[in-house]
Amino acid sequence: MHRSQYLGAVVRHLRRMALAGAAPDELEAFLRMRAGDDFWTPTRFLGMVFHQRNMFMYQRTTDVAQTNAAWSKLIEERREQWQREPVPELMRLRDYFSFMQFCQQEKVVVVVVGANPAAGSWIGAPGVGCYDGAVPVLSRVAPPNAGLLAADPSDPRLADFLAGFTPPLEYADYVERLAAHGLRVAGPDEGFVVKDSAGRRLHEAYRLLGVYDAKTDEPAYTPADGERLRATLNRHLGRELVLSGPHDAWEHHNDRRVAGPFVGPLVPALQFDADQYIYEFLTTKKLSGLYPYKIRWDELFPDHPVGRRS
């Protein structure tokens, strides 16, 4: 039996192929090589990647050239949307197995915030540590040192990031706040990477959004069992890549003074269930429809009613 799964690396790869001018039948061939005997998955997947739902299926004909022309039009039609859509991913492919094993073993549903896949190659590297401390830090997406945490004043995301605090932070204030927690910012030659008190460069940790019992939909990260669950997930990941409990149970998750831009519900995110399904949440609206959130959204995120009502 096949499971519905959203694997961001494939989504990104297909979009890159399309942007590089690959013909639709090449995209389909790429998918078909990986789909085995599952005839419909490749066209369904194209619909998801290029925001056309089932249109690829409807416009398939026996004529390859005609199908290519129709599908090219479909891909082009929503280019604006799919090009800027975030793609939630894990840091490494092997981590998908770890999350799936953990969810199956513990019979839980985990929602994890999308991570920077460029961080994957830094995990376990000499002189590099994993960080999930009190001051949030952005993960570099561009060289140098893509995948490491940094406070690059020329990073266009940083202005929005600092504006996300209450009151908004100036860059100097932010650097000072990092210093108060034993972190310092390196120079421009290193991409302004952030280093800890031991001088290590840092990559991000996985940020769990929620952990729920698969049967009861009750929070599974409890005082009695939460840290055991975290240790179990870290065992499957091979090292401590989850340093905190779920974001939705963080005492400060609705406080902009502490959480800054990481306030409220966080998307994009991936949901792993106990039966090997992986779903993506690209908007808070969709996230608010996930049952454990649907029944407690107002309680968890009172300042974010936009979720399921908008």
Add this chain to the structure above:
Amino acid sequence: MTPAAGALSLVDRSEQQALVQRHRAVRALYEAAMDEHASQLALPLEIGIDASNSAFVDTDAYRRARAAVTDMAAIEAEYLRRLPRPAVSCCPLCAKPLHRSFDPFGLDGLWWRSDAHPDEPQPCPHFCLLLGAVDLAGTTPAPDFDVHPGPGAPFVVPRILAMPEMVAVVSEIAISGGARAYPVAYFAPRRPPVQLLAAPWPRTRFVYKTQLGVQAWRRADEPPAGLPADTRDFDLAPWIARGQLRWCAPGSDCSQLATTSCPFVDLAGVRHPQLVVAAPASLA
């Protein structure tokens, strides 16, 4: 729960190291096997972890990884079960010794991980919280994980001592190799609301459930909602003078509080939280 039976407890560093090194070896196997399995899949459209999933690819590497993760779990469980549960303090209200799990055989023991979760003996009803410090005394532990042992000298947290009738008790435990640990336990006739307490030593996250049933967590270095960040006071004499700090004699079994002059006043040592980083070659 009562303290672990002596016959089962780890008795020295060699026994602890036997488990630590087994864990290290199995984890290295797991890491290599998981990397190998993932590398064989290239860019999959779907992945499976068992035969119920049509996308399941049962490589030899994945079989090795599954066996290794099971072994790791067993070693961790054995280690936690066999951890000593020594008396680390003594209640100033009822005189009952406080037994807690502890690894005195080195900071490379899994007890020092941020996510360790050993079963603890039942404390007296006055016990509120255990914090602590470690004077590394020039030792250079090489754990497989980051350790947050606290500062290098005993301290108190004024915010917690400001809670009604709260008293702290400092003690000392020798760690193999020359380091010294300073547990600081807090006791009160009535436990304050749990959310006002703090992350227990040497954990980095404080997980709690309030009387209203709210489950939450915060980082050890984050203040409770609405309060300023905690400070640490290393100047112990004024707290002793106020009767809010007691101590057990170093080297004692913590069965009673000491009445002689306090040996923990003005101890030298690092006065900020220390970080012992994972040894880079721990998986080599």
